[in-house]
Amino acid sequence: MNKTSKIYVAGHRGMVGSAVVRALKARGFENIVTRSRKELDLTSQADVRAFYAEAKPDVAVIAAAKVGGIHANNTYPAEFMFENLAIAQNTIDEAYRAGVGRVLFLGSTCIYPKFAEQPIKEDSLLTSPLEPxxxxxxxxxIAGLKMCQFYRRQYGVLFHSAMPTNLYGPGDNYHAQNSHVLPALMRRFHEAKETSAPEVAIWGTGTPLREFLHADDAADGILHLLQLDNPPDWVNLGCGTDISIGDLARLVMTVTGYQGELTFDTSKPDGTPRKLTDISLIKSTGWEPKIPIEEGVAMAYQSFLKEQADGTLRE
Known part of the structure; x- marks a missing residue:
């Protein structure tokens, strides 16, 4: 991939896709192709085929997906299965048929088994049951990353995948029920500060450990992978360190300036004790993250305030 490459970013309005577009522009890439959901239905094979024929990109970064937190995933599994399968199948197969030279498909570390050995290595895929x-x-x-692997093996095309860990940053989803833990905490502490609420209670003991990667770091890792001549079929994209939910809550509390009390509702479940990726594979290719969690959360809160002020906050 070089500065003259025509690069299609699917999902450019999402947190990851928008970070990829920012990173490309910052590095001098100008030939960037995007389409909104209204302009292109990625679940329609015919529409995707027509798009590739018309746009003729050299590279496709597939960051589009139907996403949500535990509540949304558990409540609407049929929609999550259908839409994400359709997006993967259409964007990958039609890219091959249109002669797109390179595809990078973005998955998630939730592809790994629920009880995978920690930290999670890439080869733990499909070794035991998933989180229900x-x-x-x-x-x-998983279907998407396997499509890329099999198309690469059978057809010799440079199709590969990256599995980001929990991401946060500009463009995150702050919905009260359907957001992930970090944006959910940020919204709750911000609103508690605004209303002078005496306390904020979070579920569980606060001891589970989770890994978080700023979206700008993720975009940097994605661009790094796109420059490799022989990237792994799929690779973990994380920071390789974790933080307890309790410490994360205290960090968000400090960053937002909330002065009340933090409490833990230990009658509620904790969830998986630890979920951390092994990033030794991507580090062996010459990349590692640059934004510490403390700095990243402060940056994310400033993005939250800006998006709230200008009416673009996703909620």
Whole structure:
């Protein structure tokens, strides 16, 4: 991939896709192709085929997906399965048929088994059962990464995948029920500060450990992978370190300036004790993240305030 390459970013309005577009522009790439959901239905094979024929990109970054938190995944598994399978099948197969030279498909670390050995290595894929609450989404993403692997093996095309860990940053989803843990905490502490609420209670003991990667770091990793002549079929895209939910809550509390009390509702479940990726494979290719969690959360809160002020906050 070089500065003259025509690059299609699917899902450019989402958190990851928009970060990829920002990173491309910052590095001097100008020939970037995007289509909104209204302009292009990625679940329609005919529409995707027509798009590739007309746009003729050299590279496709597939960051589009139907996403949501545990509640959404558990409530609407049929939609999560159908839409994400359709997006993967159409964007990958039609790219091959249109002669697109390179495809990078973005999945998620939820593709790995629920009880995978920690930290999670790439070769733990399909070794034991998935987490039931997001199984539909995970299976669709596994299908996508396997399509890239099999098309690469059979047809010799440079199709490969990256599996980001929990991402956060500009353009995140702050919906009260359907957001992930970090944006959910940020919204709750911000609103508690605004209303002078005496306390904020979070579920569980606060001891589970989770890994978080800023979206700009993720975009940097994606562009790094696109420059490799022989990238892995799929690779973890994370920071390789984790933080307890309790410490994360205290960090968000400090960043937002909330002065009340943080409490833990230990009658509620904790979930998986730990979920951390092994990033030794991508580090061996010469990349590692640059944004520490403390700096990243402060940056994310400034993005939250800006998006709230200008009416673009996703909620």
């Amino acid at each position: 609450t997001n199984e539909a989404y995970a299976i669709a993403k």
